[in-house]
Amino acid sequence: MTDTTTGKDARRSIGARRNPDSAEAIREAAEAVLLEHGYPGFTIEAVARRARAGKPTIYRWWPSKAALLLDVYQRQKRDVVYADTGSLENDLFLFLKSLFRQWRETPMGQIFRSIISEAQSDPAAARALAESGRDRRQHTGQLVERARARGEVADDVDPQVVADLAASYAWTHLLTDRLEEDDTELRSAVRYLVRGIRTAGAG
Amino acid sequence: MTDTTTGKDARRSIGARRNPDSAEAIREAAEAVLLEHGYPGFTIEAVARRARAGKPTIYRWWPSKAALLLDVYQRQKRDVVYADTGSLENDLFLFLKSLFRQWRETPMGQIFRSIISEAQSDPAAARALAESGRDRRQHTGQLVERARARGEVADDVDPQVVADLAASYAWTHLLTDRLEEDDTELRSAVRYLVRGIRTAGAG
Amino acid sequence: MTDTTTGKDARRSIGARRNPDSAEAIREAAEAVLLEHGYPGFTIEAVARRARAGKPTIYRWWPSKAALLLDVYQRQKRDVVYADTGSLENDLFLFLKSLFRQWRETPMGQIFRSIISEAQSDPAAARALAESGRDRRQHTGQLVERARARGEVADDVDPQVVADLAASYAWTHLLTDRLEEDDTELRSAVRYLVRGIRTAGAG
Amino acid sequence: MTDTTTGKDARRSIGARRNPDSAEAIREAAEAVLLEHGYPGFTIEAVARRARAGKPTIYRWWPSKAALLLDVYQRQKRDVVYADTGSLENDLFLFLKSLFRQWRETPMGQIFRSIISEAQSDPAAARALAESGRDRRQHTGQLVERARARGEVADDVDPQVVADLAASYAWTHLLTDRLEEDDTELRSAVRYLVRGIRTAGAG
DNA sequence: ACCTAAGCGAGACGGTACGTCTCGTCTTGCG
DNA sequence: CGCAAGACGAGACGTACCGTCTCGCTTAGGT
Numbered sequence: 052m053t054d055t056t057t058g059k060d061a062r063r064s065i066g067a068r069r070n071p072d073s074a075e076a077i078r079e080a081a082e083a084v085l086l087e088h089g090y091p092g093f094t095i096e097a098v099a100r101r102a103r104a105g106k107p108t109i110y111r112w113w114p115s116k117a118a119l120l121l122d123v124y125q126r127q128k129r130d131v132v133y134a135d136t137g138s139l140e141n142d143l144f145l146f147l148k149s150l151f152r153q154w155r156e157t158p159m160g161q162i163f164r165s166i167i168s169e170a171q172s173d174p175a176a177a178r179a180l181a182e183s184g185r186d187r188r189q190h191t192g193q194l195v196e197r198a199r200a201r202g203e204v205a206d207d208v209d210p211q212v213v214a215d216l217a218a219s220y221a222w223t224h225l226l227t228d229r230l231e232e233d234d235t236e237l238r239s240a241v242r243y244l245v246r247g248i249r250t251a252g253a254g
Numbered sequence: 255m256t257d258t259t260t261g262k263d264a265r266r267s268i269g270a271r272r273n274p275d276s277a278e279a280i281r282e283a284a285e286a287v288l289l290e291h292g293y294p295g296f297t298i299e300a301v302a303r304r305a306r307a308g309k310p311t312i313y314r315w316w317p318s319k320a321a322l323l324l325d326v327y328q329r330q331k332r333d334v335v336y337a338d339t340g341s342l343e344n345d346l347f348l349f350l351k352s353l354f355r356q357w358r359e360t361p362m363g364q365i366f367r368s369i370i371s372e373a374q375s376d377p378a379a380a381r382a383l384a385e386s387g388r389d390r391r392q393h394t395g396q397l398v399e400r401a402r403a404r405g406e407v408a409d410d411v412d413p414q415v416v417a418d419l420a421a422s423y424a425w426t427h428l429l430t431d432r433l434e435e436d437d438t439e440l441r442s443a444v445r446y447l448v449r450g451i452r453t454a455g456a457g
Numbered sequence: 458m459t460d461t462t463t464g465k466d467a468r469r470s471i472g473a474r475r476n477p478d479s480a481e482a483i484r485e486a487a488e489a490v491l492l493e494h495g496y497p498g499f500t501i502e503a504v505a506r507r508a509r510a511g512k513p514t515i516y517r518w519w520p521s522k523a524a525l526l527l528d529v530y531q532r533q534k535r536d537v538v539y540a541d542t543g544s545l546e547n548d549l550f551l552f553l554k555s556l557f558r559q560w561r562e563t564p565m566g567q568i569f570r571s572i573i574s575e576a577q578s579d580p581a582a583a584r585a586l587a588e589s590g591r592d593r594r595q596h597t598g599q600l601v602e603r604a605r606a607r608g609e610v611a612d613d614v615d616p617q618v619v620a621d622l623a624a625s626y627a628w629t630h631l632l633t634d635r636l637e638e639d640d641t642e643l644r645s646a647v648r649y650l651v652r653g654i655r656t657a658g659a660g
Numbered sequence: 661m662t663d664t665t666t667g668k669d670a671r672r673s674i675g676a677r678r679n680p681d682s683a684e685a686i687r688e689a690a691e692a693v694l695l696e697h698g699y700p701g702f703t704i705e706a707v708a709r710r711a712r713a714g715k716p717t718i719y720r721w722w723p724s725k726a727a728l729l730l731d732v733y734q735r736q737k738r739d740v741v742y743a744d745t746g747s748l749e750n751d752l753f754l755f756l757k758s759l760f761r762q763w764r765e766t767p768m769g770q771i772f773r774s775i776i777s778e779a780q781s782d783p784a785a786a787r788a789l790a791e792s793g794r795d796r797r798q799h800t801g802q803l804v805e806r807a808r809a810r811g812e813v814a815d816d817v818d819p820q821v822v823a824d825l826a827a828s829y830a831w832t833h834l835l836t837d838r839l840e841e842d843d844t845e846l847r848s849a850v851r852y853l854v855r856g857i858r859t860a861g862a863g
Numbered sequence: 864a865c866c867t868a869a870g871c872g873a874g875a876c877g878g879t880a881c882g883t884c885t886c887g888t889c890t891t892g893c894g
Numbered sequence: 895c896g897c898a899a900g901a902c903g904a905g906a907c908g909t910a911c912c913g914t915c916t917c918g919c920t921t922a923g924g925t
Binding site: 266270299 | 917
């Protein structure tokens with residue numbers, strides 16, 4: 052895919068400091084290996100082979116597989132849409148739809164799945180994932196706060212919890228290969244979240 | 255030469271058919287290994303050692319690590335509360351609270367995390383997980399249908415989607431070690447789902 | 458003494474090249490295992506355990522059990538007597554007697570038996586054995602050539618064939634545990650070979 | 661009707677005594693497996709599979725691989741020529757030539773190689789081989805005794821030793837894949853043995 | 864005509880060894 | 895000192911056989 056090694060000319064040390072070419076080659080190789088052979092094929096050895104790098108070079112800069120995985124993840128662009136249509140329901144729907152598409156159509160989905168997997172055993176990945184989750188909820192929460200500011204949402208609503216519910220829905224669909232579903236279900240989910248599922252008269 | 259008598263009362267073949275004692279010993283050993291050494295320590299070799307079983311005996315009956323994992327999971331009792339308090343909000347809250355507690359206090363949490371992890375690379379585990387998810391949503395959806403029957407929930411609400419939202423919330427908290435949180439957040443989540451997050455006058 | 462492990466200090470890699478300590482430890486372990494547990498106990502696993510080496514380290518340098526076996530064999534000293542008493546009959550007798558003693562009293566006998574065994578199934582061992590046989594016949598043939606030079610042996614005699622007959626006799630006695638026999642039989646065999654078994658007047 | 665047989669006409673027990681059909685099927689399978697897959701492929705499992713026999717049936721009647729091997733060997737016809745041409749040299753040459761051909765052109769060569777191999781680790785095989793060797797030397801020795809009777813061979817010659825030398829030569833050529841050599845060498849070997857290798861005047 | 868006893872095919876059992884893979888560490892020699 | 899290279903001890907992978915065991919069935923011979 053993104054193979055920069057030009058045949059026989061091997062990269063060498065550039066002196067007593069980190070060689071950015073190597074770092075980049077490793078990141079690229081990591082991503083390529085992950086996409087081509089999946090998470091179980093994502094081994095340090097495979098990455099080193101692909102990057103024409105020595106294993107110690109990888110271990111020197113990334114203490115664990117999780118670290119490399121996170122690095123690859125963060126290297127990806129994040130052009131998820133945070134549209135402002137004036138309607139929270141619409142905003143949330145567009146956000147999730149855009150996120151689903153990104154996960155489907157770019158390496159990010161596979162990478163993120165791998166990170167979640169890794170986090171189940173690697174505490175470092177778990178920590179990183181937790182932090183990234185907090186950030187993400189913060190971001191998504193702003194959609195809700197914006198809506199609250201314009202009176203669309205009740206004052207006592209916790210934007211974090213709403214963001215959590217939305218993100219959870221996305222995660223689960225990623226992890227169970229349900230990113231392909233048509234919009235109806237996603238729209239329903241968002242509608243329930245915003246309007247509730249009660250009958251009009253209930254409460 | 256090859257001494258097979260390892261101890262005084264080793265399990266033996268009971269003829270040309272499966273020995274249930276061995277099967278059970280393996281399941282027990284699998285669970286114990288998983289809990290003591292976590293998912294990365296969950297190795298066929300380790301399970302075989304622990305169960306005092308030969309590796310081929312495991313491979314004979316469980317084609318993959320995933321299969322064994324699922325078997326161990328299904329072996330667990332599922333005494334999650336499906337209370338019927340007359341209020342869907344309350345029912346859902348109690349259900350999730352009970353599920354959280356079970357995941358926290360029994361091996362099921364760790365086992366289920368491992369299965370989700372495994373499913374990210376093993377298609378068989380993925381399939382089994384998908385099916386189990388469908389079943390679970392079916393079950394949980396009955397809470398919603400019950401509420402709809404008594405007029406608490408709008409007719410056009412899809413119980414599956416509601417169950418999906420609730421289960422997603424649970425999964426994500428399991429996967430990110432947030433099973434310990436106090437009830438407030440959980441209660442909020444359920445409330446938003448049932449009543450919506452809009453201001454009274456909105457819509 | 459075949460234990461080279463110096464307590465807890467494990468051998469390590471010495472960089473991107475073969476570690477002679479490991480190689481030697483493996484050779485020593487191989488010999489020890491072969492002598493202590495015989496050919497059926499001569500297992501790559503057992504050698505690796507004994508040498509405190511990883512199996513891949515063995516497979517890296519010795520492609521097969523046969524290769525390791527041959528290496529161990531060639532590592533042994535070959536101080537077989539090639540006396541020059543002026544009498545071929547005597548020379549041959551002393552040579553075979555010395556060879557028998559070496560096979561009896563040093564590991565070489567057991568090792569050589571194992572190699573012959575291995576060569577019956579492993580083509581590589583068969584090739585190596587064939588070559589070593591040729592060399593050996595060449596060597597032993599020199600005894601005959603020396604005798605021919607001094608007129609003791611007829612000109613048309615093929616030293617290789619004589620050496621073959623002598624070596625065959627030795628092999629067979631090794632393979633059938635008849636190294637212990639008293640000298641009478643051996644002396645007869647050599648006498649027949651040199652003088653023939655005919656009556657004086659025959660021909 | 662309680663026919664549980666899966667095949668069309670599986671062999672069954674014929675009561676509380678050995679079933680000769682099974683025994684024969686096993687012998688045949690053993691020979692076939694040995695010839696088709698060689699000594700390393702000669703496993704009890706393979707023989708059982710091939711013979712459509714249960715492993716215990718084999719172990720019941722043949723305590724070891726060696727026993728089965730020997731049985732297969734003895735099952736072969738032994739039509740080695742023991743010609744009586746009036747010349748011992750000729751008789752021995754014809755005997756060895758015939759033996760070489762038999763080993764080359766029938767399964768016996770491969771089977772005998774396997775037995776020698778097996779005897780290097782299995783004491784039972786070693787014993788059987790030793791005994792069979794004694795018998796064989798006895799037989800071959802008769803050629804020499806016959807010649808001695810007609811005054812062709814000196815009185816003090818031990819026929820056993822002569823037979824041993826001849827058999828050793830044959831064994832070694834079998835074990836080192838030198839059965840194909842042309843007659844010249846074989847003829848020389850026999851000539852040296854009978855006439856000696858000395859110059860006419862030596863002694 | 865029943866009953867016991869042993870042989871039969873089948874195949875599961877606890878094991879060991881196979882040869883390969885990856886792990887994370889180590890050390891070299893070049894730049 | 896960083897780098898590519900790759901050897902190292904360790905140990906898991908999934909498979910093949912080992913030799914033992916039990917099953918359910920078969921039949922012969924003794925009762």
